[in-house]
Amino acid sequence: MQQSNLALPSEFVLRKATSEDNWPIRLLVLSAKLDPTQLRWQQFWVIECDRKLVACGQLRNFLDTQELGSLVVAPTWRGRGLGSFLTQHLISTTTQPLYLECLGQRLAQFYSRFGFVPVAFEDLPRSLKPKFRLSELAKKLIRVPVVFMHYQQTEAGNRAKLPRTEEI
Numbered sequence: 001m002q003q004s005n006l007a008l009p010s011e012f013v014l015r016k017a018t019s020e021d022n023w024p025i026r027l028l029v030l031s032a033k034l035d036p037t038q039l040r041w042q043q044f045w046v047i048e049c050d051r052k053l054v055a056c057g058q059l060r061n062f063l064d065t066q067e068l069g070s071l072v073v074a075p076t077w078r079g080r081g082l083g084s085f086l087t088q089h090l091i092s093t094t095t096q097p098l099y100l101e102c103l104g105q106r107l108a109q110f111y112s113r114f115g116f117v118p119v120a121f122e123d124l125p126r127s128l129k130p131k132f133r134l135s136e137l138a139k140k141l142i143r144v145p146v147v148f149m150h151y152q153q154t155e156a157g158n159r160a161k162l163p164r165t166e167e168i
Helices: 019-031 082-092 105-112 129-142
Strands: 012-016 044-049 052-061 066-073 098-103 116-118 146-151
Touching: 012 082, 019 044, 019 052, 019 066, 044 082, 052 082, 066 082, 098 105, 105 116, 105 146, 129 146
Parallel strands: 066 098
Antiparallel strands: 012 044, 044 052, 052 066, 098 146, 116 146
């Protein structure tokens, strides 16, 4: 796999979530108005600073795929590359095809820098369709700008080129 050009600033720590992170994760996800269902602390990675959780994200496991989800950086900690670092880390730990859903073109553009490409609901793996069906319905009925995305690998089987820190 290609090495990344992103680095975590020295005052931050990336680690696997523990049971003590359960409520801080839930509060962070709820504060970002993200889907609070299917939050399992065991699937999360967190970034902390001074023992305070400042970012989180999870890889949800499905039968034949994984979903990158619940990626949140606390508002006062944004703009430091934490979301990019965490996204890169989650991508590097995947073991199956990787998908996500995001709201709006701004987030879709963010994820496209890591090698994600938009995909139609019909082209999602069968195991993800029940979870994403409500989003697809909202997209069609009330024009919620949901974008479903799939992580693409390069032709040689390596991960897509990750952005440099200055591109974030």
